[in-house]
Amino acid sequence: MITDPQDSSSGFTGAASRIITVWALLGGGLLLVVVLTNTFSIVGSVFGVPVPGDFELTEIGVGVAVFSFLPYCQLVGANVSADIFTSGASRRTIAFFTMLASIVALVFAGLLIWRMYFGMLDQKNYDYTTTILQIPHWMAFVPILISLALLALAAFVTLIRDLKVLSKG
Amino acid sequence: MADALLLGLGGLAVLIVLIAIRMPIAYAMILVGGGGTMMLNGPTLVLSQLKTLAYGQFSIYDLSVVPMFVLMGAIASKTGLSQALFRGANAWLGWLRGGTAMAAIAGCAGFGAVCGSSLATASTMGKVALPELRRYNYSGALATGTLAAGGVLGILIPPSVVLIIYAIIVEANIVTMFMAAFLPGLLAVILFLLTIAIYVAIKPESGPKGGVADRHEFIAATMGMIPVLIIFGLVIGGIYLGFFNPTPAAAVGVFLVLLFGLLQRKLVWPDFVSALKETASTSGMIYLIILGAELLKIFMSRVGLPQETAAWIGGSGLEPMTVLIVLLIALILLGCLMDSLSMILLVIPFFWPVLVDINGGIYQGADGAGFGMSTEDLKIWFGVLALIVVELGLITPPVGMNVFVISSLARDTPMIETFKGVMPFFGAEIIRVVLLVSFPAITLWLPRVLSG
Amino acid sequence: AEYEFKLHHFLGEKAPAHSQMLLPWAKQVEENSGGKVAIEIYPAMTLGGRPPELISQVRDGVVDLVWTVNGYTPGLFPRSEVFELPGIHTNDPAATNKALKDLYESDLKDDYQGVEVMFLHVHAGQAIHMRDTEVHSPADLAGKKIRIPTRTGAWVIEALGAIPVGMPVPELPPALQKGVIDGAFIPWEIIPPLKIQEQTEFQIEGVDKERFGTTVFQVSMNKERWDALPEDIQKAFRDASGDEWIQKVGEIWAGADDFGIGLAVKSGNTHVTLTEEETEAFRKALAPVTDRWVEEVSSKGIDGAALVEKAKAAAASHASN
Numbered sequence: 001m002i003t004d005p006q007d008s009s010s011g012f013t014g015a016a017s018r019i020i021t022v023w024a025l026l027g028g029g030l031l032l033v034v035v036l037t038n039t040f041s042i043v044g045s046v047f048g049v050p051v052p053g054d055f056e057l058t059e060i061g062v063g064v065a066v067f068s069f070l071p072y073c074q075l076v077g078a079n080v081s082a083d084i085f086t087s088g089a090s091r092r093t094i095a096f097f098t099m100l101a102s103i104v105a106l107v108f109a110g111l112l113i114w115r116m117y118f119g120m121l122d123q124k125n126y127d128y129t130t131t132i133l134q135i136p137h138w139m140a141f142v143p144i145l146i147s148l149a150l151l152a153l154a155a156f157v158t159l160i161r162d163l164k165v166l167s168k169g
Numbered sequence: 170m171a172d173a174l175l176l177g178l179g180g181l182a183v184l185i186v187l188i189a190i191r192m193p194i195a196y197a198m199i200l201v202g203g204g205g206t207m208m209l210n211g212p213t214l215v216l217s218q219l220k221t222l223a224y225g226q227f228s229i230y231d232l233s234v235v236p237m238f239v240l241m242g243a244i245a246s247k248t249g250l251s252q253a254l255f256r257g258a259n260a261w262l263g264w265l266r267g268g269t270a271m272a273a274i275a276g277c278a279g280f281g282a283v284c285g286s287s288l289a290t291a292s293t294m295g296k297v298a299l300p301e302l303r304r305y306n307y308s309g310a311l312a313t314g315t316l317a318a319g320g321v322l323g324i325l326i327p328p329s330v331v332l333i334i335y336a337i338i339v340e341a342n343i344v345t346m347f348m349a350a351f352l353p354g355l356l357a358v359i360l361f362l363l364t365i366a367i368y369v370a371i372k373p374e375s376g377p378k379g380g381v382a383d384r385h386e387f388i389a390a391t392m393g394m395i396p397v398l399i400i401f402g403l404v405i406g407g408i409y410l411g412f413f414n415p416t417p418a419a420a421v422g423v424f425l426v427l428l429f430g431l432l433q434r435k436l437v438w439p440d441f442v443s444a445l446k447e448t449a450s451t452s453g454m455i456y457l458i459i460l461g462a463e464l465l466k467i468f469m470s471r472v473g474l475p476q477e478t479a480a481w482i483g484g485s486g487l488e489p490m491t492v493l494i495v496l497l498i499a500l501i502l503l504g505c506l507m508d509s510l511s512m513i514l515l516v517i518p519f520f521w522p523v524l525v526d527i528n529g530g531i532y533q534g535a536d537g538a539g540f541g542m543s544t545e546d547l548k549i550w551f552g553v554l555a556l557i558v559v560e561l562g563l564i565t566p567p568v569g570m571n572v573f574v575i576s577s578l579a580r581d582t583p584m585i586e587t588f589k590g591v592m593p594f595f596g597a598e599i600i601r602v603v604l605l606v607s608f609p610a611i612t613l614w615l616p617r618v619l620s621g
Numbered sequence: 622a623e624y625e626f627k628l629h630h631f632l633g634e635k636a637p638a639h640s641q642m643l644l645p646w647a648k649q650v651e652e653n654s655g656g657k658v659a660i661e662i663y664p665a666m667t668l669g670g671r672p673p674e675l676i677s678q679v680r681d682g683v684v685d686l687v688w689t690v691n692g693y694t695p696g697l698f699p700r701s702e703v704f705e706l707p708g709i710h711t712n713d714p715a716a717t718n719k720a721l722k723d724l725y726e727s728d729l730k731d732d733y734q735g736v737e738v739m740f741l742h743v744h745a746g747q748a749i750h751m752r753d754t755e756v757h758s759p760a761d762l763a764g765k766k767i768r769i770p771t772r773t774g775a776w777v778i779e780a781l782g783a784i785p786v787g788m789p790v791p792e793l794p795p796a797l798q799k800g801v802i803d804g805a806f807i808p809w810e811i812i813p814p815l816k817i818q819e820q821t822e823f824q825i826e827g828v829d830k831e832r833f834g835t836t837v838f839q840v841s842m843n844k845e846r847w848d849a850l851p852e853d854i855q856k857a858f859r860d861a862s863g864d865e866w867i868q869k870v871g872e873i874w875a876g877a878d879d880f881g882i883g884l885a886v887k888s889g890n891t892h893v894t895l896t897e898e899e900t901e902a903f904r905k906a907l908a909p910v911t912d913r914w915v916e917e918v919s920s921k922g923i924d925g926a927a928l929v930e931k932a933k934a935a936a937a938s939h940a941s942n
């Protein structure tokens with residue numbers, strides 16, 4: 001279930017939670033910018049002046065925004081899981097399983113940072129751009145890598161939380 | 170080849186175990202898909218593909234409507250649209266026996282017309298309608314069961330996130346799918362209203378009559394529903410009539426609910442922030458599952474499991490209808506365990522090729538087709554059927570997310586009561602599936618008319 | 622087989638590109654190798670990712686072979702792009718295929734880092750599909766919204782005074798039908814799979830089937846994989862991809878194109894063939910596209926003007942008429 005990140009708003013985890021939340025809100029802001037671009041494009045095309053390249057701006061904008069949502073998802077436990085088989089399990093057992101999930105998220109975030117960093121270099125070296133506006137794709141990778149770093153941070157925060165529950169018993 | 174198939178089946182087994190131990194479904198798919206491919210073809214291949222895979226998946230143009238519709242629903246739930254809808258419906262229906270519950274269903278249908286998700290519809294309308302139902306002394310079972318079931322309308326009436334994902338997987342046109350889902354959605358509303366009428370005829374004490382609205386209240390409440398009509402008309406109507414494609418339409422929808430909220434002075438800053446947070450957690454969750462499903466697809470394609478399954482079922486000599494019905498039942502059973510989106514992403518890539526095969530191939534026309542309709546029509550018809558059965562999982566025990574959501578809003582009603590209250594609606598849904606299977610025209614008529 | 626290859630591409634297995642081009646080519650390679658080679662074709666992105674990722678997939682060895690569209694990744698193949706400009710490819714895909722081959726070693730090779738090109742080819746050429754506007758001059762296109770195929774295609778549309786619109790191919794039919802766009806700039810071969818004849822009334826091309834640019838495709842292998850192959854296996858691939866083959870590829874695409882326009886005409890559409898004078902007006906309007914391209918690639922240190930002349934000469938030298 002979704003837990004409120006403000007639960008533990010002290011010290012390191014509190015600061016991390018706030019950064020992650022603000023980052024997700026910035027992503028939400030970007031989504032709104034995409035919304036406005038499309039709205040203008042619709043209104044504009046009625047008068048024969050659509051926003052050029054709205055198609056590729058939407059693709060990149062939504063892509064970048066969604067990456068910024070991932071750390072927040074991890075932080076508040078929004079990634080769906082099936083709890084039917086473990087509904088009768090003890091709090092510790094469940095904390096153990098959640099801990100496994102946090103570790104997987106942490107490893108996956110690390111893996112993606114590593115791989116997508118090289119992905120960014122490829123995009124830059126080979127000069128990948130969008131079709132109409134010719135926006136270099138590597139630029140989108142910069143905020144995405146920050147999002148992934150925050151995903152690792154979020155996974156670390158949830159991992160600590162799980163470990164606390166485990167140690168308290 | 171046999172070894173690869175075994176690895177694929179082993180992967181599926183591991184997937185089930187991981188899901189059973191509460192691994193988020195997205196990560197379970199990532200682990201099995203990525204790990205399986207590494208075991209099959211070595212790690213470098215997966216590592217190389219990860220350089221661009223996530224970026225590619227997250228920037229699919231057709232998917233961009235998903236976060237937009239999620240945002241639209243999230244904002245809509247903070248704007249007082251839901252109150253206005255319920256009040257309007259209640260003015261029309263409230264004086265009947267069971268009328269307040271009927272109004273809740275109508276409200277859910279109206280809210281479903283601007284919101285793409287079932288849970289959001291259940292919780293938004295739940296907050297509005299539960300207190301009213303309580304005020305008129307509705308039984309806990311009927312009150313909570315109605316709302317848990319009504320929430321499903323959020324996804325059955327377009328826009329619908331699950332339907333968008335289905336369309337992308339099978340390469341159907343999203344607009345056509347939205348058209349196809351409309352009449353079946355309306356049928357659901359009618360059957361749900363009938364269900365309530367029969368329920369209160371049998372147990373009159375569970376759904377007393379509400380008050381009769383006076384003339385002034387009746388007019389005011391009816392007028393209050395107009396904004397929703399306008400938004401739905403512009404967004405979904407605009408899509409149906411072709412004024413715009415889904416993505417710009419969704420953008421216009423977000424813009425309109427935002428405008429409505431600001432004009433009503435209902436949307437304050439904290440609400441707006443919480444709508445953004447809700448969008449972040451829902452969209453992030455959806456996209457991570459999409460990424461996981463892509464990794465799993467890569468693994469399964471490489472071991473050849475979907476191809477083998479299609480060949481095996483195709484060669485089994487089973488009647489097309491038998492295969493379809495078995496498939497629908499399997500989806501209902503799976504729905505007891507998994508959420509609808511994961512199911513669509515997990516199961517459709519496997520079974521859509523099977524149905525295409527049975528029907529006679531991707532370019533099969535109606536003549537001589539296994540299902541007696543062209544594969545294009547089959548795509549539409551099956552999509553709506555699949556949508557309904559995967560959404561049933563939201564109201565079936567033991568994991569019924571809508572029931573959970575409503576239970577958390579109505580703490581005085583035991584969850585078992587809610588499951589009991591939802592059962593008649595489950596029955597109505599089964600009747601609807603039977604009707605839609607027997608009369609494909611209910612689904613296929615509107616797209617045909619609107620597409621000229 | 623001793624050498625197994627995975628060939629990945631983005632179209633379905635019913636597409637002529639799959640059934641008439643890639644399958645026979647793969648079979649020929651297998652046959653040439655005396656059964657030592659087996660090529661398994663994965664259509665419709667079944668091995669994951671989006672079409673623009675195909676080139677990275679083959680370069681990184683995620684798959685062994687791909688068939689892809691150069692224009693999916695604008696910026697990556699600046700030299701080969703010369704063949705997409707209006708005025709280079711006119712009406713004979715086989716001739717343009719051969720011209721691509723002629724210039725490959727001397728001029729185009731630098732585009733293909735990390736891959737070994739099996740063969741390059743083009744489709745029959747971009748033509749104009751219109752919902753309800755009969756076009757005889759660039760002026761008829763003024764302010765019309767036209768779906769574009771590639772970035773040079775976008776420049777062509779702009780030069781004609783129309784508005785370029787990008788959108789995925791599957792969205793084309795509803796967008797055309799509802800007037801979200803007024804037309805599309807793609808070959809006839811796209812007509813049957815998308816039933817474009819139902820959404821448009823007019824199909825327009827230049828005199829003597831002249832087209833206004835085309836799209837370059839490649840079938841390429843991972844470079845390391847190629848380098849590690851023994852000579853006889855390399856030869857099996859080379860022999861299957863020679864002059865005779867790319868001539869055949871040209872015929873396949875021209876054939877698919879003829880079939881497409883035939884279907885449109887049969888269903889009552891108007892097939893407009895511009896007169897020589899009308900075509901000349903288009904050529905004139907499109908001259909700035911070449912200049913724009915020359916300037917664009919000069920920033921990458923490419924002598925675009927020289928390349929244009931070379932490509933033109935090569936294509937003309939193979940022209941069948």
Ligand code: NA
Binds near residue numbers: 284285326327329
């Ligand atoms: Na909906």
Ligand code: NA
Binds near residue numbers: 504561569
């Ligand atoms: Na369930």
